[in-house]
Amino acid sequence: MTAAVFIGCSFIAFGPALALCVCTIAAEPLRLLFLIAGGFFWLVSLLLSSLVWFIAVQIGGSNNASVKKNLLIFGVMVSVLLQEVFRFAYYKLLKKANKGLMTISQEETLPISVRQLSYVSGLGFGIMSGVFSLVNILTDSLGPGTVGIYGDSPQYFLSSAFMTLAIVLLHIFWGIVFFDACEKKKWWALALVILSHLLVSGVTFQNPQYEGSLVPSYIIMMLMATWAFFTAGGSLRNLKLCLMCRDKDFLLANQRPR
Amino acid sequence: MSGDTGVIHVVEKEQDLKWVLTDGPHPPYMVLLEGELFTRELMLQLKGSSRISGLAVAISKPSPAQGFSPGLKCPNDGFGVYSNNYGPQYAHCNWTVWNPLGNGLAYEDFNFPIFLLEDANETQVIKQCYQDHNLPQNGSVPEYPLCAMQLFAHMHAVTNTVTCMRRSSLQTAFSLNPEEVCDALSDYNVWSTLKPINTSSKIDPMDEVIIVATRIDSHSFFWNVAPGAESAVASFVTHLAAAEALHKVPDVQKLPRNIMFTFFQGETFDYIGSSRMVYDMQMDKFPIRLDNIHSFLELSQVALRNSSVLWVHTDPVSRRNESIQPQVKTLVEALINSSMGANVTLQEVSQSQPLPPSSFQRFLRAKQIPGVVLADHRTSFQNRYYQSMYDTAENILMKYPEGLSPEETLDYVTDTAKSLAEVATVVARALYQLAGGTGNTSAIQADPRMVSRMLYGFLIKTNNSWFQSIIKQDLKGLLGDELPQHYIAVTTLVNTTQLVQYVLANLTGTVVNFTKEECLNPEKTPNPEKEMYVYTWVQGSRDPNSTSRVPFCVQSTVHLTKAASPAFELKQWGSTEYSTWTESRWKDIRARIFLVASKELEIITLVVGIAILILSLLATYFINAKAHVLFSSPGDGGAVAY
Numbered sequence: 001m002t003a004a005v006f007i008g009c010s011f012i013a014f015g016p017a018l019a020l021c022v023c024t025i026a027a028e029p030l031r032l033l034f035l036i037a038g039g040f041f042w043l044v045s046l047l048l049s050s051l052v053w054f055i056a057v058q059i060g061g062s063n064n065a066s067v068k069k070n071l072l073i074f075g076v077m078v079s080v081l082l083q084e085v086f087r088f089a090y091y092k093l094l095k096k097a098n099k100g101l102m103t104i105s106q107e108e109t110l111p112i113s114v115r116q117l118s119y120v121s122g123l124g125f126g127i128m129s130g131v132f133s134l135v136n137i138l139t140d141s142l143g144p145g146t147v148g149i150y151g152d153s154p155q156y157f158l159s160s161a162f163m164t165l166a167i168v169l170l171h172i173f174w175g176i177v178f179f180d181a182c183e184k185k186k187w188w189a190l191a192l193v194i195l196s197h198l199l200v201s202g203v204t205f206q207n208p209q210y211e212g213s214l215v216p217s218y219i220i221m222m223l224m225a226t227w228a229f230f231t232a233g234g235s236l237r238n239l240k241l242c243l244m245c246r247d248k249d250f251l252l253a254n255q256r257p258r
Numbered sequence: 259m260s261g262d263t264g265v266i267h268v269v270e271k272e273q274d275l276k277w278v279l280t281d282g283p284h285p286p287y288m289v290l291l292e293g294e295l296f297t298r299e300l301m302l303q304l305k306g307s308s309r310i311s312g313l314a315v316a317i318s319k320p321s322p323a324q325g326f327s328p329g330l331k332c333p334n335d336g337f338g339v340y341s342n343n344y345g346p347q348y349a350h351c352n353w354t355v356w357n358p359l360g361n362g363l364a365y366e367d368f369n370f371p372i373f374l375l376e377d378a379n380e381t382q383v384i385k386q387c388y389q390d391h392n393l394p395q396n397g398s399v400p401e402y403p404l405c406a407m408q409l410f411a412h413m414h415a416v417t418n419t420v421t422c423m424r425r426s427s428l429q430t431a432f433s434l435n436p437e438e439v440c441d442a443l444s445d446y447n448v449w450s451t452l453k454p455i456n457t458s459s460k461i462d463p464m465d466e467v468i469i470v471a472t473r474i475d476s477h478s479f480f481w482n483v484a485p486g487a488e489s490a491v492a493s494f495v496t497h498l499a500a501a502e503a504l505h506k507v508p509d510v511q512k513l514p515r516n517i518m519f520t521f522f523q524g525e526t527f528d529y530i531g532s533s534r535m536v537y538d539m540q541m542d543k544f545p546i547r548l549d550n551i552h553s554f555l556e557l558s559q560v561a562l563r564n565s566s567v568l569w570v571h572t573d574p575v576s577r578r579n580e581s582i583q584p585q586v587k588t589l590v591e592a593l594i595n596s597s598m599g600a601n602v603t604l605q606e607v608s609q610s611q612p613l614p615p616s617s618f619q620r621f622l623r624a625k626q627i628p629g630v631v632l633a634d635h636r637t638s639f640q641n642r643y644y645q646s647m648y649d650t651a652e653n654i655l656m657k658y659p660e661g662l663s664p665e666e667t668l669d670y671v672t673d674t675a676k677s678l679a680e681v682a683t684v685v686a687r688a689l690y691q692l693a694g695g696t697g698n699t700s701a702i703q704a705d706p707r708m709v710s711r712m713l714y715g716f717l718i719k720t721n722n723s724w725f726q727s728i729i730k731q732d733l734k735g736l737l738g739d740e741l742p743q744h745y746i747a748v749t750t751l752v753n754t755t756q757l758v759q760y761v762l763a764n765l766t767g768t769v770v771n772f773t774k775e776e777c778l779n780p781e782k783t784p785n786p787e788k789e790m791y792v793y794t795w796v797q798g799s800r801d802p803n804s805t806s807r808v809p810f811c812v813q814s815t816v817h818l819t820k821a822a823s824p825a826f827e828l829k830q831w832g833s834t835e836y837s838t839w840t841e842s843r844w845k846d847i848r849a850r851i852f853l854v855a856s857k858e859l860e861i862i863t864l865v866v867g868i869a870i871l872i873l874s875l876l877a878t879y880f881i882n883a884k885a886h887v888l889f890s891s892p893g894d895g896g897a898v899a900y
Contacts, residue, residue, distance in 0.1 A: 005864070008865070019877070023878045144406070144408060242884045242887045
């Protein structure tokens with residue numbers, strides 16, 4: 001649907017991620033490193049899960065549509081589980097790396113806190129996941145046409161973009177909650193994260209009824225957002241403080257180091 | 259480069275055009291036109307409009323009853339012999355309009371792509387998409403998303419030959435990676451002599467040669483669609499049959515004069531083949547010189563004879579010459595004598611009528627030679643589909659009964675084949691007499707079955723068992739299953755030229771007992787005879803029991819000479835003396851249909867995207883600035899580190 005749709009959809013899906021990168025990641029080299037490494041870990045998990053799905057299809061291999069769909073569902077579940085496994089693996093790696101960095105830099109505190117790491121890794125996962133979801137769709141959207149000649153919904157590009165936006169943000173929130181759960185050994189929280197990820201991926205099988213998939217995803221995203229907010233140290237009191245004493249703190253905030 | 263896109267509109271009657279040109283609210287439109295409406299008036303209306311981004315023409319089955327010819331009313335005008343210096347009253351078809359149905363569409367410049375839809379199923383798919391999405395509901399305007407079509411046909415060359423050849427030559431001269439934009443139309447002429455001659459030297463100046471000529475190419479409005487049944491195929495098939503009949507006569511090698519059977523390629527485009535041969539003869543690059551030519555016999559369109567009359571055309575201007583006039587009379591008499599007993603009535607046209615468009619005119623331009631052109635029309639063409647996509651087997655009334663297998667169809671003798679065989683018989687007998695033959699000519703007969711096989715092979719399917727048996731072994735792409743097209747193209751040796759070469763070799767050559775190595779390398783075994791002949795190793799027919807073929811060696815006198823306009827050799831790209839036709843280069847020719855959304859939806863998407871981006875930038879900035887407040891637990895004073 002031409003350049004307008006291409007730019008519009010890419011901004012919808014990657015606008016917040018871009019904003020987050022520009023404001024929080026770009027200035028700090030360490031965060032950038034961990035962001036890219038996080039993206040790489042997500043890529044490896046995707047590679048493995050696609051290998052699993054490919055083998056399953058070769059074994060199962062028939063032209064039956066329902067068998068193919070079942071194999072796809074199986075592939076998606078395996079992919080979700082592998083992503084979470086790799087998130088855990090990244091957590092372990094980051095702990096080790098942090099210890100190493102501490103010995104080299106001869107400082108007493110860790111150069112980057114686990115909370116920041118969780119946010120950065122979540123963002124890395126989210127960006128890479130979003131890119132892989134949406135890039136092919138974006139290149140198709142550059143052409144002059146739109147989806148629909150075979151009867152599909154013409155809202156394909158828009159809903160894909162919004163879904164990708166939800167996934168990107170969800171990965172950030174999952175990252176925060178996941179790392180915190182690993183730190184504090186709260187295994188039920190871990191299970192909930194994995195369950196919600198499975199739920200969001202599963203709900204996309206409702207497409208092309210986009211209301212059926214987008215609405216639950218956004219609801220889950222809001223819930224995860226609040227959970228992550230509280231996990232990260234926020235509270236209603238802080239929120240009120242922030243919103244009411246806006247002017248004073250805004251002026252002072254720029255002078256205080258973060 | 260990105261193709262032309264437009265909303266599809268089906269035009270089935272004249273009134274539908276109004277929507278496209280003025281009323282429709284979603285320009286530009288891509289018009290799907292019924293073949294019957296493809297006329298000059300409609301096309302000129304579309305040409306002037308900026309609301310058209312392309313056109314797809316659905317071929318009309320059956321062919322339009324009123325005739326259709328996108329060629330000129332006066333074909334090859336200005337490149338024949340009649341000009342202000344030679345027979346000015348005959349120039350520019352002032353005396354006879356040869357192609358009155360010609361609307362000249364193929365010579366107009368259109369700035370949008372025009373495609374031909376030959377498959378009725380494809381046309382139906384497009385019409386179905388149009389009916390599902392583009393039809394106005396109850397008089398109201400159709401709503402987005404609408405069905406649209408994109409036609410890719412980007413042509414790299416612009417303006418004219420002079421411009422594109424100049425650009426190409428600059429590229430070749432100065433660029434490391436030259437991007438040429440056009441190519442000259444060129445191919446090869448096929449010629450063969452009755453008595454073998456040594457092609458590496460010139461023949462004796464006292465030797466006389468009679469040239470028999472036909473064209474082997476055609477054209478239509480659309481690229482590479484050129485069935486050319488009446489305008490080319492029937493003529494060269496008759497010519498091939500006459501050559502075969504002559505070679506069967508026992509005493510032909512002792513005839514005083516030689517006969518050269520010439521098949522000119524590119525005659526449709528201002529006589530490319532014949533002008534090149536005349537040029538080569540004048541420049542002494544051809545074994546035969548213009549002075550060796552005793553007479554000229556050309557077969558123009560011969561398939562649609564009205565009550566079996568074949569008309570003999572001559573050039574009135576050269577007949578005023580006292581030495582030419584008696585020779586022409588001899589020619590005509592030989593022809594009339596040969597038609598006794600055959601179902602062909604030869605009649606001369608009025609002596610003040612000029613020659614129709616023919617290769618003979620190029621020879622006359624160089625030297626006055628006695629010659630005739632045989633045609634089935636007295637004044638204007640009988641062919642109502644001259645140089646169009648409708649000049650197919652149906653146009654020359656080739657009818658096969660239902661239910662025949664391809665092999666049976668190959669061998670079935672149609673009435674058209676019988677009629678062409680009679681013309682070939684007359685021509686062969688006349689040539690025998692003209693070449694000085696004194697024997698009885700009643701034994702000279704063309705074979706209708708061979709004519710029918712050739713007509714099948716050149717008009718319906720080239721991939722038949724006979725063609726397969728006469729071609730060389732390794733040629734895979736030569737024979738196809740789709741309808742054969744006879745366009746000269748820019749790649750050398752198109753299928754038509756090669757097939758004519760092999761058929762001529764098979765019909766006029768002899769089988770010799772050579773091994774494959776001897777046949778492929780004749781210069782290895784010294785033998786003075788071998789200079790005069792051309793040896794071809796053909797794959798032979800399949801044994802009915804086994805799957806392998808029995809190849810053999812054919813000795814013939816069939817040669818190829820280049821048929822490229824001398825204008826390109828001389829680098830005179832704006833020449834009015836020689837043909838300067840070129841074809842533009844192109845990369846992609848394809849089409850696709852899809853739905854398009856309204857501009858408003860696209861702008862809304864863009865605006866929403868920008869809004870979300872700005873919103874997220876603002877939100878992130880504020881959250882970042884307040885992070886130390888938002889994310890601190892009570893009791894900690896700042897970033898908590900675990």
